[in-house]
Amino acid sequence: MNLLRSIAKSIPMIVILLVVVELIWTNTLVRSGRDVTATDLSIAKLRAENEDLAQQVASASALTTIAARAKDAGFVSPSKTQFVMMKASTLPVAIRPQ
Amino acid sequence: MSRIWFLFVGFLLIFACILVRLFYWQILQGDALRAEASAQYNLTLSLPAIRGTIKSTDGSPLAMNAQASLVYGEPKNIENISVFTKLVAPILHQDEASVSAMLTIPGRVWVPLAHKVDGMVTDALKKMNIKGLGFEPEPKRYYPEASMAAQLLGFVGLDQNGADVGYFGLEGYYDRQLRGRGGSIELQKDVQGSAILVGDTKRIEAEDGRSLTLNVDRTVQNIAEQRLNDGIQKYGAKAGTVTIMDPKTGGVLAMASYPSYDPRDFAAYDNELHKNPIVASSYEPGSTFKVLVMSGAIQENAVKADTKMDENGPVQVGEYAIRTWNDQYHGPITMTEVLEHSSNVGMVFVQRQMGKNNLLKYIHNFGIGVPTGIDLQEESSPELRPDRDWKDIDLATASFGQGIAVTPIQMVRAVAAIANGGWLMEPHVVREITDANGKTISINPKKVRQVMSQATASVMTEMMITAVDKGEAQWAKPVGYRVAGKTGTAQIPVAGHYDPKKTIASFVGFAPADNPKFVMLVTLTEPTSSPWGSETAAPLFFNIARDLFTYYSIPATQ
Numbered sequence: 001m002n003l004l005r006s007i008a009k010s011i012p013m014i015v016i017l018l019v020v021v022e023l024i025w026t027n028t029l030v031r032s033g034r035d036v037t038a039t040d041l042s043i044a045k046l047r048a049e050n051e052d053l054a055q056q057v058a059s060a061s062a063l064t065t066i067a068a069r070a071k072d073a074g075f076v077s078p079s080k081t082q083f084v085m086m087k088a089s090t091l092p093v094a095i096r097p098q
Numbered sequence: 099m100s101r102i103w104f105l106f107v108g109f110l111l112i113f114a115c116i117l118v119r120l121f122y123w124q125i126l127q128g129d130a131l132r133a134e135a136s137a138q139y140n141l142t143l144s145l146p147a148i149r150g151t152i153k154s155t156d157g158s159p160l161a162m163n164a165q166a167s168l169v170y171g172e173p174k175n176i177e178n179i180s181v182f183t184k185l186v187a188p189i190l191h192q193d194e195a196s197v198s199a200m201l202t203i204p205g206r207v208w209v210p211l212a213h214k215v216d217g218m219v220t221d222a223l224k225k226m227n228i229k230g231l232g233f234e235p236e237p238k239r240y241y242p243e244a245s246m247a248a249q250l251l252g253f254v255g256l257d258q259n260g261a262d263v264g265y266f267g268l269e270g271y272y273d274r275q276l277r278g279r280g281g282s283i284e285l286q287k288d289v290q291g292s293a294i295l296v297g298d299t300k301r302i303e304a305e306d307g308r309s310l311t312l313n314v315d316r317t318v319q320n321i322a323e324q325r326l327n328d329g330i331q332k333y334g335a336k337a338g339t340v341t342i343m344d345p346k347t348g349g350v351l352a353m354a355s356y357p358s359y360d361p362r363d364f365a366a367y368d369n370e371l372h373k374n375p376i377v378a379s380s381y382e383p384g385s386t387f388k389v390l391v392m393s394g395a396i397q398e399n400a401v402k403a404d405t406k407m408d409e410n411g412p413v414q415v416g417e418y419a420i421r422t423w424n425d426q427y428h429g430p431i432t433m434t435e436v437l438e439h440s441s442n443v444g445m446v447f448v449q450r451q452m453g454k455n456n457l458l459k460y461i462h463n464f465g466i467g468v469p470t471g472i473d474l475q476e477e478s479s480p481e482l483r484p485d486r487d488w489k490d491i492d493l494a495t496a497s498f499g500q501g502i503a504v505t506p507i508q509m510v511r512a513v514a515a516i517a518n519g520g521w522l523m524e525p526h527v528v529r530e531i532t533d534a535n536g537k538t539i540s541i542n543p544k545k546v547r548q549v550m551s552q553a554t555a556s557v558m559t560e561m562m563i564t565a566v567d568k569g570e571a572q573w574a575k576p577v578g579y580r581v582a583g584k585t586g587t588a589q590i591p592v593a594g595h596y597d598p599k600k601t602i603a604s605f606v607g608f609a610p611a612d613n614p615k616f617v618m619l620v621t622l623t624e625p626t627s628s629p630w631g632s633e634t635a636a637p638l639f640f641n642i643a644r645d646l647f648t649y650y651s652i653p654a655t656q
Contacts (some may be wrong), residue, residue, distance in 0.1 A: 032290055048165055048235070058159045058242035063320050078648070 134622045136645030140481045141287040141453045147278030148237070148534075150307035152251060152268055154316035155529065156455065161251050161269070161361075163537065164240035166214040167233040169223065173201050173209065176230030186231060189223055213256070214238035220624050247319050247362045250353045250527065251372035253361040256566040266372050268310060268527060270475030275531060278307035306534035313349030313529045318616075322354035326620075329638035334626030335603075339376050341506050345514035345608055347543035348473070380480040380503040381621065384588030384631070385423075385440045386606045387499025390512050392437060392448060393558045394460030397550040398557040400581055401451035403557050407447040409439075415494040420446050423587065439515045440585065442498040449497035457493055458485050464512040465522060466504055470523040479505060499588060500596075509606060510619040512549075516558045517582070517608040519619050520550035563611050569629065571605065571636030576644050578654025582614075583607020583639065585631035590624070600624050603631035605639040615650055618642065 059065060123131065152161040169190060176182045179201050187194040190212045190530060200209050208261030213236060220233055239254045252267025264273035281304030297410050322340040330338050344353040353376050359367035360366035371378070394402045409427045412419040420442050449457055459469065467482035480503035483492070495501035504512075507525055515522040524544040532538045550558070562582035566575055571585050586604040608617040618639060625634040646652075 033288060039208060051163060051165055051237075054162065055164050055240055055242075056160075058162060058240075062242040063246075063316060074543055091321075 100488045139286050141283075141285055143283045145281035145302075145304035146237075147280045148215070148306045149239070149254070149262065149278065150276040150309040152276075152310045154311065154312055154314050154319070156316065157311070158316055160247060160312070160314075160316065162240050162242065163237040165217050166236055167220045168210060168236040169212045169215050169220065169560060170228045170232050170234065171197075171201050171209045171211055172207060172232060174207055174230075176201065177338060179631045182228060182230060185226060185228060186211065186223065189219060208567040210260075213260075213391050218312075238621060239361070241361055243316060243320075243609040244362075244369070245358060246316065246323060247314065247353065248361045249355055249356050249372070249376075250314065250350075250474070251361060253364040253372070255364070266476050267374060267474055268312075269457040271473050272308075272310060272528070272531075274557055276307040276310070276390075278534070279305040281305070283607055293333060301612065308534070309532045310528045311530040311532065312527055313344065313347070314353070314527060315351050317649060318646065319352040319354065321649065322352040322642060325638060325642045325645065326354045329620075329634070329641075331621065332627065333603075333622055333634040333638075336337070336625040337375070338638075339506050339621045340618065340638075341376050341510045342616050342618045342646075343510055343514055343525060345517035345523070345614050348511070348525045349529060349543070349632055350525055350527045351616060353527075364480075374474060376506040377470075377472055377474050378505070379475040380501065381602050381604075382503050382588040382591070382624075383499040383504050383509050384586035384602065384603050384604065385442075385499055385621075386509065386513075386584050386586035386631075387502065387504075388437060388440065388445050388497070389516065389558060389562060389606075390460065390464050390466075391452075391497045392433065392561065393516055393554055394456060395448045395452040395548050396462075396557055397431075397554045398452055398456050400456065401433050401448055403434050403561055404432050404600050405451075406432055407444055409436075409441055409443050411443075411444045411627050413446045413494075415446065415491050416489075418494075420490055420494055434561045434564050437561050437584065438568045440565075441568070445497040446494045449493055454488060454493055457496065458488065460549070461496070461502070463522070463547065464508075464515065465546065466502070466508055466512065470505075470507050470511055470525050472507055473527050477505075477507070479508065480486070500584060501520060503581075505620050506621060507602060510617055513606045513608065513619070514617040515549045516562070517611075517614040518555075519552040520548045520555040522546040558580065559611050562607065566607065570630070570632035571640075574632075574637040574640045576647065576654075577641055578656060579643070579647065579652075580611040581607055581609040581643065582611040583636075585636050587629060587631045599629070603629065603633075603635040605635040608637060609643055609645075609647075610652055616646060 151159050151162055151163070153159050171182070171186075173179070179198060183194050183198040183201065187197045188196075192212065196212060200206075200211070203209075223231060224233070242249075250267050251266055252269030252271075254262050254264050257263040262277070264270045264276060269276065281302040283299065283301045285299040295328075322342060324366055326340045327507065329335070338356045340352065340354040341350070343350055353374065355375050357371060359371045364372065381642050392401075396403070408430050409422070410429060411427055412421045422439070422441050422443055427443070428435070428441075429488050431439065431441065431444065433444070434446065435441075436448065461482065467479060469477045469479045482502070485565055492501055512523050522545070524546055526541055526544070530538050530540050559582045562584055563580055566572065566581050566583045569585065571583075575581055584606055586606070588602045588604070590599065590600040590602060592600065602621055604619065604621040606619045608614040620635045620639045620642070622635050622638070628634055
C-alpha cells in the first residue's frame with residue numbers, strides 16, 4: 001500500500017521529467033534538421049564548384065586553347081615529317097665536324 | 099406534440115447538412131485538402147539527375163554540363179513592371195514588349211523569362227538586386243572543343259514539357275542513357291522549413307546519366323576537320339565529308355563534315371544541318387565502288403588480278419554505249435590495270451563475268467541498301483531497287499558506281515572489310531558506357547559477316563596499292579608508304595539526268611596497307627578547281643594520311 005502511494009506521489013515528477021526530456025530531444029532534432037539542411041546546401045555548393053572547376057580544366061585543355069597558346073609561343077606545324085626506323089646496330093652518332 | 103416533431107425535423111435537417119458538408123470535405127475535396135495540409139508540413143525536394151558526359155577516347159570531354167540558371171519573374175513581388183522590364187530584358191537579350199506582356203498576363207504568379215542563362219549574366223542580374231526576379235539552377239551543355247564533331251555529337255534541346263532531351267547524333271541515340279532518372283525527397287518540415295528527422299521520409303534516389311567514352315580520337319577529329327576546311331577552300335567545294343574508321347574494330351575514329359553548325363546555338367542553323375551527312379545523306383559512289391565489285395568477282399573466281407580483257411572502245415549495253423572517263427582505250431589490260439585506269443568498260447566486263455546474281459549478292463553482303471547499325475540517331479539508308487527489277491544497264495552502271503546510292507558510312511565500312519581480311523564490321527562510335535557508380539560496360543567490336551576470304555582481301559589490297567601507285571593520284575601519295583585506295587568521280591543526278599558539270603569527287607583507302615591502322619573516305623561535293631577525285635579528294639586524303647602517320651608514329655617502309 002505504501003509502495004503504491006509513493007509511486008502515485010512520484011508520477012508528477014516523472015511526467016515533468018519526461019516533458020523536459022521531450023523538450024530537449026525535440027530541440028536537438030530541430031537543430032539537427034537545420035544542420036542537415038545546411039549540409040545539403042553545402043553539398044550542392046561543392047557540386048556546383050566541382051562542375052565549374054571541371055569546366056575550367058576542360059576549357060584549358062581543349063585542343064583549340066592549346067593550339068592558340070602554341071601559336072602565341074611561336075610553335076608552327078611541321079611542313080613534312082618523316083619517321084625513320086633504325087636497328088640498334090645502326091644507331092646514329094654525332095659526326096665530328098671536319 | 100407538434101413542437102417535438104418540429105424539433106425532431108429540425109435536428110434531422112441539421113444532421114443532414116452536417117453529413118452533406120462532411121461528404122463535400124472528406125470525399126469531394128478530400129484529396130485537395132490532404133495535399134494542402136501535406137504542403138504545410140511536408141517538404142518535397144527534387145533531386146535532378148546530372149546528364150552524362152561524352153568523352154573522346156583519351157577521356158577529354160567533348161560535351162559536358164555547365165552551371166546555368168532559369169531566370170523567372172514573380173509579378174506579385176514586382177514593384178513596377180515597366181522599370182523591371184527595362185532593367186531585365188536587355189541583359190537577357192529579349193524584347194521588352196514580350197517580357198512585359200508575359201508579366202502582365204492576369205493570374206500568373208511565376209513567369210519563366212529565360213532558360214539556361216550563363217553565370218556571368220545571372221551574376222550581373224543578381225548584383226542589381228531586383229525585387230520579383232528569381233533564379234533556379236538549370237544546367238546546360240558545354241562543349242570545350244566548341245563546334246568540333248557537332249554533327250556527330252548532336253545537341254540537347256527542350257521537349258514540349260521544357261525538359262532536356264537529346265536530338266540527333268549521340269545525344270539523340272543515347273538520350274535515355276545520358277539523361278539518367280530524376281529523384282525526390284519528401285520529408286516533414288518545421289515552421290522554419292527545416293527538415294524534421296523523426297518524421298516520415300520518402301526518398302527516391304536520382305540516378306545520374308551514364309557517360310560515354312568514344313572511339314573518336316579528338317586529335318584525329320581535329321586533323322580531319324582542319325584539313326577538310328582547308329580542302330573545301332582550296333578546291334572550291336560546296337560540301338565535304340571525311341570519315342575515318344579503325345577497320346579491325348569498326349570503331350569510328352573521326353567524322354568531319356562541312357557545312358556544320360555550332361551546337362551552342364543550334365537553333366540559329368538550318369534544320370538540315372543538324373543531320374550528320376555521313377550517316378543520313380546518300381551519294382553515288384562512282385569509281386570507288388569498283389573495288390567492291392572487283393572483290394566480289396575475284397571471290398567468285400569470275401576473274402583474277404591478271405585476267406585480261408580487251409579495252410578497245412565503248413561497250414554497248416542495250417541502247418547505251420558505256421565509255422571510259424576520258425574516252426581513251428588501252429587495248430588488252432589486266433584487272434589490276436582496270437582499277438589503275440579506272441576503266442568503266444573494264445568493269446562492265448567484270449560484271450558480265452560474275453553475272454547478275456553474284457553482283458547483287460555482293461552488293462547485299464557489303465551492306466549496301468541497309469543501315470549499318472551505327473549508334474547515331476539519324477542513320478538512314480537509300481533503298482536498293484528489288485533484285486527482280488535490275489536491268490542490264492542498271493547492272494552495268496552499278497559496276498562502276500553510278501545508278502546506285504550509298505551513305506559515306508556504308509562505303510567506308512564496305513572498304514574496311516577489304517582491309518580487315520574480308521570481315522564486315524558493325525561501325526560504332528561509343529566504346530564504353532560508364533554509370534554514376536563507375537561500372538563500365540564495354541561495347542565490343544561486332545563482326546557482321548565475312549564477305550570475302552583473307553586471300554581475296556590480300557589480292558584486292560595489292561590491286562588497290564597498285565591503283566594508288568600507278569593511278570591518276572600517284573603524284574599526291576606520301577613517299578615510302580603503302581597505301582591502298584581508289585579515286586571516284588561521280589556525276590550528280592539532277593531532275594532525272596546527270597549534270598555533266600557537277601560531280602562528287604571522292605577517295606577511299608586504307609593505310610598502312612599491310613597492317614591497316616585506319617580506313618578513310620573523303621568526299622567533296624561539286625569541287626570547282628577540278629571535277630576529278632584524283633585532283634581534289636585524293637590529295638586531301640593523302641594530306642590527312644600524312645598527319646595520321648605522324649600522329650600514330652607510323653614509319654615509311656619503302
